[in-house]
């Protein structure tokens with residue numbers, strides 16, 4: 148989830164924040180070594196915790212570091228940091244993380260940092276890390292405990308339909324074992340039975356339905372264990388696990404402004420959910436969808452998007468095919484408009500999101516009207 152800076156972010160850095168940022172700057176060039184050493188310490192000292200992590204640790208290593216960097220960056224921005232840590236704490240329930248694991252992780256983290264940031268390490272630095280880690284982990288523990296009262300740590304969901312739309316894109320429908328509340332535009336984490344403890348993000352491809360079924364669009368990517376299993380191996384009857392819904396790319400039904408939606412490739416999934424959401428709320432707000440794909444055959448969901456367009460006079464769907472027009476999605480959007488009074492929703496590969504944000508800002512769409520999931524989340528989505 149993107150971390151929104153709050154007003155307090157302009158305050159001068161505290162003494163602890165200065166020491167922590169100094170450590171992070173010191174380890175930045177050797178970050179891989181530090182995270183490997185951290186996990187080595189953890190698994191040697193506490194072998195019983197190895198079972199909480201996936202067999203292959205590549206993505207996991209990056210995630211720990213990103214979380215640390217994000218926390219260090221926002222250390223003096225309490226409101227933003229607390230929101231981020233609460234999400235992280237809730238998200239860790241599905242891994243089986245318990246309150247007593249946090250001090251153990253903290254000791255190994257400080258062990259790894261003191262080893263690799265020896266040049267700037269001092270008793271004051273250590274004390275700053277202990278204080279920061281204790282406060283941050285307590286926020287995660289409290290959020291997880293609150294969440295436990297409200298929802299399960301994960302849901303089982305049975306695959307009901309599996310439709311191969313192109314040689315590498317499948318549309319799956321699943322039935323959760325208990326009610327699964329979410330909002331159109333959100334995403335979840337998903338684990339397959341073939342790669343235990345390897346979780347990947349997927350957006351819901353439809354608004355909440357009365358029969359409780361959920362839909363996902365999955366593209367098999369070359370080194371993507373989860374995506375390849377979902378596309379080429381999953382069949383009706385298989386049972387997957389789902390984490391809690393997350394994400395803030397949702398429709399504000401208190402306003403009636405237009406929605407400008409850019410969906411690139413399987414990024415069309417949450418856009419379709421948003422369209423259904425607007426339709427269900429009976430609002431007559433304009434929704435303009437630009438659906439980008441590399442080739443005609445990659446537009447795997449165009450028939451159902453055009454079906455929605457026929458059913459709803461307030462909706463327009465424009466396919467943008469790279470090969471045919473020699474231009475990409477953001478260029479096409481620039482040619483239409485102006486987009487005054489519209490909120491923009493972007494979903495697709497990280498490069499598309501970045502260049503669409505630039506294009507929209509360039510034609511005067513204010514940043515606060517541009518919504519998308521954090522690019523770091525999209526990077527590990529769908530592997």
Ligand SMILES: NC(=O)C1=CN([C@@H]2O[C@H](COP(=O)(O)OP(=O)(O)OC[C@H]3O[C@@H](n4cnc5c(N)ncnc54)[C@H](O)[C@@H]3O)[C@@H](O)[C@H]2O)C=CC1
Nearest residue numbers: 350411412413414439440475494495496498499502528529
């Ligand atoms: N919530 C979200 O933001 C979601 C994101 N995704 C992500 O969307 C991606 C979809 O991948 P594919 O279907 O293989 O898409 P793709 O690589 O085939 O590209 C789809 C469209 O994006 C455009 N595009 C790609 N890179 C661009 C760039 N640098 N600048 C401008 N336009 C660019 C292409 O021209 C094409 O129109 C995955 O990375 C997936 O993780 C998927 C679902 C939801």
